[in-house]
Amino acid sequence: MKKPNRHMLRWQIAIQKYRGTMTIVHKDGTIHKTEDGLIRWPLPNNIDNPAYVPEEDYPPIPIEGISVPDLNIKFIEEIRNSYTQDTNCSILCQLLTKCCKYNSLKHSLDELWKKSYD
Structure with a gap:
């Protein structure tokens, strides 16, 4: 990949354990009249995802107003x-x-x- 993004890197990490035992064939959505799920449906960033990346949680900043x-x-x-x-x-x-x-x-x-x- 020339410019890997976060979602594609997660896919690569998730399927590494299957490397050598399966072949992934990408079928373009316009030819097969189906949506391209690999691109349009990224995995959620939660603990169940094998490529989970914990995001930094910052404490909330209180917003105070003056009347x-x-x-x-x-x-x-x-x-x-x-x-x-x-x-x-x-x-x-x-x-x-x-x-x-x-x-x-x-x-x-x-x-x-x-x-x-x-």
Whole structure:
């Protein structure tokens, strides 16, 4: 195979124990008017599959929301002011606005901020 994919590799692993005792003949679905099951029906990735590959399970990330009416107006003003006081953050806010015509602002960002913006 030139570019093996996950499903074909699983098939190869699953049928290796039968190698030499059977011959697999591929019949094209258009000639025989049947679907090509080898391509269209991959095996499920579960423990019963001989070519099972355990997928990495990552712990779920909790999604938390902030209800704006519950916040104090003073707190929101402090957040808004903190964006304007940080030079990188204020430049990034200007770059992300739809009406920004100054692409030269990108060059005034710090290197780490430039990488994140690009």
